[in-house]
Amino acid sequence: MIGFTFGFGSILILLVVVLIASSVRIFREYERGVVFMLGRFWKVKGPGLVLIIPIVQQAVRMDLRTIVFDVPTQDVITRDNVSVKVNAVVYFRVVDPEKAVIQVARYFEATSQLAQTTLRAVLGKHDLDQLLSEREQLNTDIQKVLDSQTDAWGIKVSIVEIKHVDINETMIRAIARQAEAERERRAKVIHAEGELQASKQLLEAAQTLARQPQAMQLRYLQTLVTIAADKNSTIVFPLPIDLVSAGLERFNKPSA
Incomplete structure (x- = not known):
């Protein structure tokens, strides 16, 4: 017992x-x-x-730690009908454990799928030029959309970064030609602006020299000094314009 x-x-x-x-x-x-x-x-x-x-x-x-995952490469058609492949990285964490357990099943998979659809939807509203040059703004837009939709699940999306934008070879060549044409246009505009500014300066210089004939002689002598500075065999002989004009008038005058 x-x-x-x-x-x-x-x-x-x-x-x-x-x-x-x-x-x-x-x-x-x-x-x-x-x-x-x-x-x-x-x-x-x-x-x-x-x-x-x-x-x-x-x-x-x-x-509750921050989770980092890569968004798989997505095929995106931009607003100007250009097909590109884009992938991104998303940083998020659980801020409300109660909602993350009760409101959604497998919150990681749900956030991943939502990130893929949001990436395609947001980038499809922009042109290719915006996609290439305004990446910071696009990251912010995607993050705000994701964060607003995952808030009901107790998920906080803190950062979204677009990693790669892959473009086909044909479009790359087209972009290169466009950039080359743009640079040529800028060069021509700059050259034209330089000619315009130079013409204005020459006009002012001519008006100044016309008021003082002695200045023309001084300018001529300065030009001779500049030419003589180099080692060359150039001979400069000044010929008054008035003398040339008188000779031309006599030559063109019909004989009696």
Whole structure:
């Protein structure tokens, strides 16, 4: 009788120890436990040591650290009907464990699928030039759209970065030709503006020299000095314009 009592007590103590061990949960600093009481949400517990009543309570462990995942390459048709391949990276984390467990099944997969559709939808509203030159603004637009839609799931999308934009070879050559034509246009405009400014300066110089004939002689002498500075055999002989004009008039005058 004594042996039976001792054996039953040992079994009871063992069951108590097993029950206590199974009820103990330890959550790290970045983890939370969503506790359900008889299938209904009770509270969010953690971090640290948490006691869960077996059978009556169940706990779902949630990680609150930032999750980084690559959005698979998406085929996007821009607003100007150019086909490109785009992929991105998304940074998000769980800010409300209760919603992340109750409101959505497999929140990681749901956020991933939503990121793919949002990437195609947002980029499809912009031209190729905007996609290549306004990447920062597009990142912000995608992040805002994703964050507003995942807010009901307790998910915070903090950063979206477009990584690569792949364009086919034909479009790359077309863009190169466009850039070359644009640079030629700018060069011609700059050259024309330079000619216009030079003509204005020459007009002012001519008017100044016309008021002072001696200035023309000084300018002529300065030109001779410039020519003589180089080692050459050039001989400059000044010929008055009036003399040339008189000779031409006599030559063209009909003989009597």
